[in-house]
Amino acid sequence: MNLETLKSQVKQQLPSKRYDHTLGVVATSEQLAKRYNTSVESAQIAALLHDIAKYLPNDLLKEKLESAKETDYLNYSPLVWHAPVGAIVAKETYQIKDSDILNAIKYHTTGKAAMTTLEKIVFLADYIEPNRTQPGVEEIRELATKDLDVAVAQTLANTVAYLSSKGKGDIHPDTLAAYEYYRQYL
Ligand code: DGI
Ligand code: FE
Ligand code: FE
Numbered sequence: 001m002n003l004e005t006l007k008s009q010v011k012q013q014l015p016s017k018r019y020d021h022t023l024g025v026v027a028t029s030e031q032l033a034k035r036y037n038t039s040v041e042s043a044q045i046a047a048l049l050h051d052i053a054k055y056l057p058n059d060l061l062k063e064k065l066e067s068a069k070e071t072d073y074l075n076y077s078p079l080v081w082h083a084p085v086g087a088i089v090a091k092e093t094y095q096i097k098d099s100d101i102l103n104a105i106k107y108h109t110t111g112k113a114a115m116t117t118l119e120k121i122v123f124l125a126d127y128i129e130p131n132r133t134q135p136g137v138e139e140i141r142e143l144a145t146k147d148l149d150v151a152v153a154q155t156l157a158n159t160v161a162y163l164s165s166k167g168k169g170d171i172h173p174d175t176l177a178a179y180e181y182y183r184q185y186l
């Protein structure tokens with residue numbers, strides 16, 4: 001399937017604001033893929049599909065996690081469920097077979113320790129794409145032009161601080177492991 005076909009399918013699946021966010025993640029992922037010498041095509045596909053499961057109802061997300069034996073996620077905030085389910089949908093509905101692309105979708109919300117370049121790019125692009133306005137985002141955009149690991153580290157530091165301050169429920173262990181790992185770059 002070519003990228004334009006995939007784009008029009010994703011557009012039909014998402015509310016227009018979320019589709020705009022998705023196109024922002026695609027554009028930022030393309031730039032980062034060029035800057036950090038990894039496949040632009042993989043970055044485009046992973047970015048386009050990263051939030052594909054964002055609007056599935058929680059009971060359906062739960063069913064998909066149960067079928068895939070990914071029930072650990074059910075112990076954490078439903079806000080993180082769309083990421084692993086997005087990877088399942090990308091595989092089942094969009095016939096994506098590349099495990100690096102599937103993992104970039106799966107870990108785009110939590111991150112994880114020792115990510116691949118593609119995983120780091122989608123994780124970071126989701127946080128810094130042009131529509132994002134959260135405090136500190138400008139500093140991370142600047143870091144992203146210089147050092148991918150430092151930018152990922154600062155994103156994790158900000159996310160962990162934000163989640164702790166908001167009392168958003170338990171922080172997923174992959175998020176904590178990612179922060180423990182990437183702190184070395186700060
Ligand atoms: O789907 P997006 O809005 O584009 O962004 P995302 O997939 O990064 O999801 C962000 C949401 O997920 C945000 O409300 C914070 C929340 N989140 C991210 N990591 C964790 C988390 N929530 C909990 N409880 N635990 C986490 O580890
Ligand atoms: Fe997301
Ligand atoms: Fe994110």
Ligand code: FE
Pocket residue numbers: 021025050051126
């Ligand atoms: Fe997103």
